Amino acid sequence: MKHLEKGVGLASAPRDFLRDLNADNLSAGLVAGIFGLSAGIIHISAGTAAGLPQEFTLLWVISYLMINGLFGLFLPAYYRLPLPMANSIPGALLFASIVPVVGLNEALGATLIAGAIALVVGLAGWMSLVMRLIPMPIVMGMVAGVLLKFGIDMVSPLENALVPSGVMILSFFFAARYLRRVPPLVVTLLVGIGYMALSGADFSNVAFSFRFPEFIMPTFTLEAFLAYGLPLALILVGMETPAGVGLVKGMGYKEAPANAITALGGFGTMLSAFFNLHSTCIAAPMTGICSGPEAGSHDKRWVAAVIVGIIFVAAAPFYGFVFNLIEAMPGYFISIIAGLALLRVISSAMHMTFSGKHEVGAMFSFLIAVSGIQIFGIGASFWALVLGAGLSMLVEFRDFEFALELPRRRKAGAATR
Template identity: 75%
Template sequence: MKHLEKGVSLRRAPADFIRDLNVDNVSAGVVAGIFGLSAGVIHISAGTAAGLDPHFIMIWVIAYLMINGLFGLFMPAYYRLPLPMANSIPGALLFAAIIPVVGVEAALGASLIAGAISLVAGLAGVMGIVMKLIPMPIVMGMVGGILLKFGLNMVAPLEHALLPAAIMILAFLLSARLLRRVPPLIVAMLAGIAYMLVTDVDFSGVTFSVTFPEFIVPKFTLEAFLAYGLPLALILVGMETPAGVGLVQGMGYKSVPANAITAVGGFATMISSFFNLHSTCIAAPMTGICSSPEAGKPDKRWVAAVIAGAIFVVAAPFYGYVVSLIEAMPSYFIAIIAGLALLRVITSAMYMTFAGKHEMGGLFSFLIAASGLQILGIGSSFWALVLGVGVSLIFETKDFEFIRRVANEPSAS
């Protein structure tokens, strides 16, 4: 346990939460929460595409909100850092694809092992070393590449919804320039909602339902582990955690509990596997929103992550309602809000990638992550890190701190 970083305090968290509340972190938390809720659409469509039972898809998504949300309340409150928890989207796609092959129980068994690997990696304190081996510009290049897709989604709806998109984006830009106190995101959201009210968006198809997560006993098979458990473990340890930790560090936070995030994510993933859920881990896009300058003063941004977690937990049983609400809302609304929220994160990711060292490795990492390339069933973010570091080792050997130290002090031993 000695590798687990100590947090601030859980006991004083509720009082501190109320003390640190402000309009910036509340609005960022709401945006992150809505963004996380909207990510359920990805699960729903991936599950449907894989031919999974609609009831299973529903309890899968509800479990993700409930369990991710509970851990998402705990992590930021204990560490007082913007560490929202969600699940791995690449992992979700793998999960949906493997269920028809090995069955739900075996897939969840593989999840359990992946969670155990992540837990051990965190307890053993491997993350600190992993993060040192993978330089920041390369991690940020990967983050930039992944986030870029969300940025591009922001622009894509413009083709079909020129007027509302233009109104929302212009409202964002103008308020960023003119209004100092009001977060530009809120202004953009209000502008979008005003537009929807004026144009009479139809909400009559929205239906109400209450559902809770269901318990299930996982089963272990080698096939499921190799095809899905091992890639998931790599995704959790090699990508989701470095991406989240990298983002938070990139926003200027000095001590980020990388080992604890890995260990808690692993433990939570093990719990998840008993409730039809594939993983729990730190969430890169939501972390981006909660830790960005949009969320106000750095030491109060943790509130945003807690709010996002609370939104998850509260919304979980009613997600059936949320699904039909999301379906009724025009798709451009979520896409644009998420895109605007991520704009600054993409901007700073690009800045950190190309600020000096590891430029070549950072570029390869960025391009590979953005290309969405898959090798051996493992997603682009993993390869972005591996190949980015590889390229950097070849061309930018001197940029690596540990290599420079060895080169400069050949006699020190």
């Protein structure tokens, strides 16, 4: 436990939450929460594509929201940092594809082992080594590549839905220019909802439902671990934590508890294995929303992440209803809201990627992340970090901090002889 970073604590968190709550972090938290709820559609789509029963995918999303929402209440409150928790989307796609091959219980057994690996890495304090091997420009290259899709998805609807998309996007910039006291995201949300209501969105299929996560016992096989558990552990340690930490630091925070994030995510992933869920980790896109300038002053942005946790826990039992509600809205609604919320984050990530050391590695990290390629069934985000760092070591070795330390250590060693 000595390697886990110390935080502010939880004793005064409820009082500080009410003190720091304002329109900016509330609106950012609502947007991030809505984005997180909409991410459940990815799970359902992945489950459907893999031929998994709808009953399974619904419980999968309910567990995703409930478990990660609970962890997402405590981590940002303890550290007073914008650290919302969710699950790994690349891990979700891998999970959905492997369940029909090895079986659900076996896949969850591999999840349990992957969580244990992440927990050990965090408790041992090894994340500092991981972060040194993967420098910030390369991490931000991956982040910029991943988030670029949200920016593209924001403007793409202008082609086929020019009027509603244009109205929503223009409302954001109009509010930013002329309505200084009202968060632009709130204005865009209200304008978008108002437009959908006036244009006759069909809510007739929205039905009430109520369910909680259900316990399931994992089983262990070597095949499931090699095919899914080991790649998931690599994703959690080598991709999810560096991406989240990179975003937080990129938004001006000097420190981020990389070891604690990894350890808590590992523990959460172990717990998730008993409730039909594949992982718990820091949520990179939602971290971007909660830590960005739209969330207000630096010292109060943590409130936005706690609001995400509250939304997740409150919505989890009702997700069947929430899913029907989101499904009734045009797809571009969430895309535009998320893109606008991440706009300045994408800009900052781009700036950090291309304005410093590791230029070649950062460029390849960005290009690989944008490409969406899969190698050995593992997604582009992971390979962006691995290949970007590897290439940078090959052609830009002197840019690494430890490369500068080697001559110093040699001189120090020679001086003591």
